[in-house]
Amino acid sequence: MNKTIITVVGKDTVGIIAKVCTYLAENNVNILDISQTIVQKYFNMMMIVDISQTTKAFEKMVDELTEIGTSLGVQIKCQREEIFDKMHRI
Numbered sequence: 001m002n003k004t005i006i007t008v009v010g011k012d013t014v015g016i017i018a019k020v021c022t023y024l025a026e027n028n029v030n031i032l033d034i035s036q037t038i039v040q041k042y043f044n045m046m047m048i049v050d051i052s053q054t055t056k057a058f059e060k061m062v063d064e065l066t067e068i069g070t071s072l073g074v075q076i077k078c079q080r081e082e083i084f085d086k087m088h089r090i
Contacts (some may be wrong), residue, residue: 001050001052002050002051002052002080003032003049003050003051003080003081004048004049004050004051004058004078004079004081005046005047005048005078005079005080005081006020006045006046006047006048006049006065006076006077006078007044007045007046007047007077008043008045008046008047008069008074008075008076009042009043009044009045009067009075010042010043010046010072010073010074010075011041011042011043011074011086012038012041012042012043013043013072013073013074015072016043016045016072016074018037019071019072020045020047020065020067020068020076023064023065023068024049026037026077027054027055027056027061028053028054028055029049029050029051029053029054029061030049030050030053031047031049032047032048032049032050033047034046034047034048036083043074044084048081058078058080060073061068061078062078062088065072065078066074
């Protein structure tokens with residue numbers, strides 16, 4: 001399994017989850033876990049996904065998700081699980 005952490009943060013608007021999830025499904029990326037909250041009109045979502053079945057290069061996927069985020073007015077970040085773990089180790 002090749003896990004990636006995807007975070008989405010910004011002002012809440014219609015269609016954020018739909019656009020991100022549609023993109024992932026179209027690229028054969030499996031959502032393993034998802035958490036989403038809205039606090040005073042601010043949207044925050046964290047996903048753990050498995051990218052082992054996608055044929056798209058990781059860097060290309062990151063660029064395309066960044067573009068989707070820009071079009072929605074939110075920030076989308078992707079990190080490989082091993083890098084995320086190392087960055088957040090105490």
